[in-house]
Amino acid sequence: MPQSVTVVTRQAIEDQNLTTMEQTMARTPGIVATREATSAPAFYSRGFKINNYQIDGMGTAYESSFRPDFDMAIHDRAEVLRGAEGLFSGSGEPGGSVNLARKRPSERLQSSIVLSYGSWQNRRIEADIGGPLTRDGALRGRLVGAWQDRDFFYSPGDEKKHVLYGVLEYDLTPDTTVSAGVSYQRQKGNKWFLGLPTWDDFQLMDIDAAGR
Incomplete structure (x- = not known):
């Protein structure tokens, strides 16, 4: 195939x-x-x-x-x-x-930041900066971070996220480049949407749906 x-x-x-x-x-x-x-x-x-x-x-x-x-x-x-x-x-x-x-480091300095806001209090920030770290540009780096906090259309659905990434590149020779990077991502929240518990006659229990 x-x-x-x-x-x-x-x-x-x-x-x-x-x-x-x-x-x-x-x-x-x-x-x-x-x-x-x-x-x-x-x-x-x-x-x-x-x-x-x-x-x-x-x-x-x-x-x-x-x-x-x-x-x-x-x-x-x-x-x-x-x-x-x-x-x-x-x-x-x-x-x-x-x-x-x-993402890899760039040969010229560059940076950006992105802010967004959406339905159900979906808030997000992204930041990205990178470029040469030495005068001759042989050593380059880049750092990227993101943060997000959001709810969902159902209760008690929510999510929090933290992301961080860093990378370095170094030109040993005109034909050889070594690089090393590390990334971190942490998510916490409640995204289950399997429904609410019921009695054996399928009537909803008298509970607080937003309780944790």
């Missing part, structure tokens, strides 16, 4: 205001994005669930059913392969794989 690749570029991510991998995958051709009983996102390609995820081309132990949804603030693009991908990852899956390429 032939394989196909779709690259969701940084420009597309910004134009469509895609802040999570779930949103990005939902807008990728040939991908079906759903949510499982745990409220975790799941992605399917050609009828099979995607279980292989990579960061900068390196395999990870990420499993969408049990881990937080990746925030796209720190990623430059998403590369989605549809079809068997054993030649790319070693352990092939029939559905495909996803590679998230993180």
Whole structure:
């Protein structure tokens, strides 16, 4: 079966205001994005669930059913392969794989900040700064951070997110560059939407739905 690749570029991510991998995958051709009983996102390609995820081309132990949804603030693009991908990852899956390429330092100083506010008190801040750290530009760095606090249309659904990413690059020779980066993402909240408990006659219990 032939394989196909779709690259969701940084420009597309910004134009469509895609802040999570779930949103990005939902807008990728040939991908079906759903949510499982745990409220975790799941992605399917050609009828099979995607279980292989990579960061900068390196395999990870990420499993969408049990881990937080990746925030796209720190990623430059998403590369989605549809079809068997054993030649790319070693352990092939029939559905495909996803590679998230993180942002890299730029040769010139650049910075940006994005503020957004949406329905259900969805507040978000993104900050991004990077550029050369030495006069000759051989050492470069980049720092990206994001903070989000939001509610949902159902009670008591809410979510708080903190994201931080830093990377350094150094040109050892004109043909050799070494880089090192670290990323941190923490999500807390209640996103379960399985409904309220009932008695055996299916009548709702007299409880406070917003209680924790």
